[in-house]
Amino acid sequence: MRNCKFEGNIDEYLMNRLTDDKKNEFEEHYFNCSSCFEKMVERDELITAIKYKGQEIFKDEPATEAVKGETSWGKIMAFLTPKQWATVAVSATLIAVLVFSGLLMLKPPSPQFFINEDAVRGGKITLISPIFEVQTVPSQFEWQRLGENAEYRIYIYDNGDTLWQKTTKDNFIVLPENIKKTLASGEKYSWQVKAFSPEGALISVSSRVQFKINHPE
Amino acid sequence: MKNPNLPTPASVYIMNAAMGNEKKLDLEQIYVKYRSIVCFRVKKSLGVYNPDCDDIANEIITNVIEKLKRGEFRGESSIGTFIYTITSRRIIDYIRKKSKVLKHVPEPASYPDPHEQVENKERAETIAGAIKRLNPKYREVLYLYYYKELSREEVAQKLGISPRRVSERVNYSQKLLKKMIRK
Incomplete structure (x- = not known):
């Protein structure tokens, strides 16, 4: 419910602090505003009780005479009501979530270091095939090219052990027949490609991708 | 709540000057609603210890009802303002009369010791x-x-x-x- 703009005058009126004009204006107002009148009667009861029983109520009040030396934390906390603090906390959380989401979306690509004009360290090698499941023993392994003069070393693993490795300047390699024969149907293997600069410096490593050779139908 | 001091009729019709139509005023409702407001205002102005407060408040509210019945309220202001004006005039009148006798106006209201009440x-x-x-x-x-x-x-x-x-x-x-x- 929205508060009446005259509500702020209640205390001042009850404690005889209003000027004559303001007092007359407020008196006419509460003859027309039940809400203000009700609140004023309640406040009047409170003030009457305090005036009448104040000595008894406040006899043990320790820090009421001296200027209160609140701590800095207390002053900060007192600046807003608990409800306002809660709103601030919720708003701050929302802003933080939005900022972090934005940062994630604006995340720059992996840093790249130029070794020379042709080789770029930090580029990503994407393996094309084989991946996941294949119907027959793959004869060719293919990945995305990384620069013009990079050299690639392919590794095929069987259960973590290097089964075969070979270096090439192409972005594919044909598996030799003798190695093909070692790959069995129904088994899982993995492979990985590492890229090197012409000087032999490692510039990128692909993720290790697993593939399974299905049993023939 | 029936007020025995309130003679019939219990309601009057007034012309609403602003709207140009007739408006029904329930006198009993007015009595119940404004009596407490008038009492508060009188006690605030004359002091809660003043023994005349209740009589003055009763006199004001009776006067208001009589004026309404006589059609003296023509809806040019709100009913609240109408009653506020009557109340203020009566309070000023009381203070003037008392001042002549006492040579000074009553003290503004102070907070009472509600011992007797x-x-x-x-x-x-x-x-x-x-x-x-x-x-x-x-x-x-x-x-x-x-x-x-x-x-x-x-x-x-x-x-x-x-x-x-x-x-x-x-x-x-x-x-x-x-x-x-x-x-």
Whole structure:
């Protein structure tokens, strides 16, 4: 419910602090505003009780005479009501979530270091095939090219052990027949490609991708 | 609630000057609603100790009802303003008459010791008991603001908080007290 703009005058009126004009204006107002009148009667009861029983109520009040030396934390906390603090906390959380989401979306690509004009360290090698499941023993392994003069070393693993490795300047390699024969149907293997600069410096490593050779139908 | 002092008719029709139509006023409702407001205003102006307060308030509200019945209220202002004007005039009239006799006007209202009014005394004691149970941070605001009668700004300075925060604490104290008293 929205508060009446005259509500702020209640205390001042009850404690005889209003000027004559303001007092007359407020008196006419509460003859027309039940809400203000009700609140004023309640406040009047409170003030009457305090005036009448104040000595008894406040006899043990320790820090009421001296200027209160609140701590800095207390002053900060007192600046807003608990409800306002809660709103601030919720708003701050929302802003933080939005900022972090934005940062994630604006995340720059992996840093790249130029070794020379042709080789770029930090580029990503994407393996094309084989991946996941294949119907027959793959004869060719293919990945995305990384620069013009990079050299690639392919590794095929069987259960973590290097089964075969070979270096090439192409972005594919044909598996030799003798190695093909070692790959069995129904088994899982993995492979990985590492890229090197012409000087032999490692510039990128692909993720290790697993593939399974299905049993023939 | 039927008021035995209220003669028939219980309602009157007035022309609403602003709207140009006729409006029904329930006199009993007006009596019930405005009697407490008139009493409050009279006691505030003449002082709660003044033995004439009740008589003056009764006289004003009777006068209001009579004027309404005679059609003296033509809806040019609100009914509240109409009653406020009658009340103010009667209070000024009373003060003038008393001033001639007493050579000075009555003191402005002070807060009463509700010793003689049992109901008020009990009420004050209930509220006082609840104030004692309040969190000290609310109690000290009530103490400084109402008991020591410091201004909002002075209380704020003493407690190291903003003046707005003083008002918020006072209002929140009252809410808490209402809850505690209702229990």
